[in-house]
Amino acid sequence: MDVLQTVFWSLGSSRHVLASRLDCSRSKANALAAGLIEQGLLEETGLQASSGGRRPETLQLASGLGVVVGVDLGATSLDVAVMRPDLGVLARHSEDADVRDGPGVVLARVRDTMRELLARCGIPAKKVIGIGMGVPGPVDFASAQLVEPPLMPEWDSFSIREYLGEAFTAPVFVDNDVNLMALGELWRLQRSLQNFLVIKVGTGIGCGIVCHGEVYRGANGSAGDVGHICVDQAGPRCHCGNFGCVEAMAAAPAITRMAVDAAQAGESPALAAVLQANGRLTAVDVGQASRAGDAAANAIIQKAGSLIGQMLASVVNFFNPSHVFIGGGVTQIGPLFLASVRQSVYHRSLALSTRHLDIQYTPLGGQAGLVGAGALAMQESLRLHGSKA
């Protein structure tokens, strides 16, 4: 029975809830907690001892444990945060990045950003107890290496762990970005949902799977690779070699391509104006045009949402999740996108699978990946710690 792990996964829970999650009596739980408080691993919080001498109701991991660093690397963005053991953010930095620059360039930025953030907080590197990093490709979790990542081929089998290990002594854990979004939501939910999906729609389309209350990575770590599910046999060729993959037809690059086509064909004065002004169009531009009532922009968003919903319908029939959370850059495109996804799933999935199905944007929004990276660092560090003890 791992008390620290249970406290980490029960943020803000009462001692009563904790005892029940540890499957022991409240007095036993209190005794275990007292020992860990004495060792400086746990601290009391919540209700302070009142005049009646009442015991504080909640426990948390002691801030003296150290900090974790979460890194969320997207295809075009980098997000780094230094976090307390309860994943409260002490310092955070975001910038544009391009994973195609290769691991040498990108990881040097990761390392330098980590150093800057730690310095800003006045925290020495040796106080970092774990580093969690999400990357936009399939990962072999044990070796912390990417395996044949289609968006970032130069990273294939590169040792992220070894690279960051030269600058930090803390253990390094790497996972697929959308697996970490799923882990982040699972942590936020304190495992109160057991079976749900997180879909990330950005440069690519991926899916994080929570099954029986745990993130599921599949036999080779490639579970959730839904971007190459076929939604139109007569569709365009995808970089994977097949035709009609949902990623080729509905991810951010496809949305901007449809927008450029609409602008150039004279179907959308709004998009044409932005294209002329900026020399390019983004999914956010399409969202803005849609909110301003542009019919072509609306049609593009509905088409992308509907294709993603068609893919999701297959996945929902197979997996019967209780919730589907949709995240990633494309969610900023606005509510019409979500409505189109929902309509397509409810139309195409079986009634029994969708009767209680909840489809919404990720509650953690753009933070999901970073929270997940922090949760990975904390969970795995505690696991290492536990197995050493």
Next chain:
Amino acid sequence: MDVLQTVFWSLGSSRHVLASRLDCSRSKANALAAGLIEQGLLEETGLQASSGGRRPETLQLASGLGVVVGVDLGATSLDVAVMRPDLGVLARHSEDADVRDGPGVVLARVRDTMRELLARCGIPAKKVIGIGMGVPGPVDFASAQLVEPPLMPEWDSFSIREYLGEAFTAPVFVDNDVNLMALGELWRLQRSLQNFLVIKVGTGIGCGIVCHGEVYRGANGSAGDVGHICVDQAGPRCHCGNFGCVEAMAAAPAITRMAVDAAQAGESPALAAVLQANGRLTAVDVGQASRAGDAAANAIIQKAGSLIGQMLASVVNFFNPSHVFIGGGVTQIGPLFLASVRQSVYHRSLALSTRHLDIQYTPLGGQAGLVGAGALAMQESLRLHGSKA
């Protein structure tokens, strides 16, 4: 730590393996076993005490525990067996059935067959410790009731547990038929594979999912409902209301419909002859014509296999299983079917998902559902027993 459950899931394993599965020392495991042998719950087997007085190496559940009954109800067939605690079959009976006759008619046959088989073995009904039953539709596992089953609407919310409970005192457990095929294979494998799928192709198409070493039923018990995944937007209308469902295009009724069309169109003298002789065609007839070199029959089998492979490709991209086992009546159609499924999956799934993917017919063959029904009865009876103790 549940020793009986562990022994049940470790058929024929040595004491050494058992101790490691129980996560305790060999001497502790031997002490626990000795207590259960004394209570008549376990018995020793394998190597008999030799002149050197060596201790028998393997343990099994005592036959004095009683028997379980497994029932495998398909859309058109009924299979019932009385089994020892190690799932050795003591008596078995199979017959044609039609679930559309409704629960009253079908369950009366189930009950009478159980009585006949027990009488044949000379075993009184009170020695039955659990009844496991598979049915061809979505099941709410806790209530043991079918929920809106498309192939058997009269069964919706009918209490199978109550009906059989009038004739037998043993607890009744009901699950979807393909979930039980998955449980059967999991038991045969002693959980040595953690993440695999079982696809049943018969009157319908369903999928049993094993995730993290457990059968996964989904948020509403409808997980694995892959028959209504769309493989052709321009395909025919399915009974579910959508178009191009794989079940409508590649399950047994679609295969026989294609065969009748080929016979009537003069494309297959072999199938035309069988149709004239019998007044109907079955999937088995198509398989026989194929083996005799009939080109139309080969084309039908390849088309069905290819469509099922196309559905499976989506599922494999999402779930990344280590193995896919294919079972159900259509597997009797011959090796060309399996080859077509494989070709389609390997063509359409991502390389990483299929690099180590093994696709084969269910090793337990036509027994998988019955073994799974027995395993369900045994597992859940032991669980009830454990929670009472």
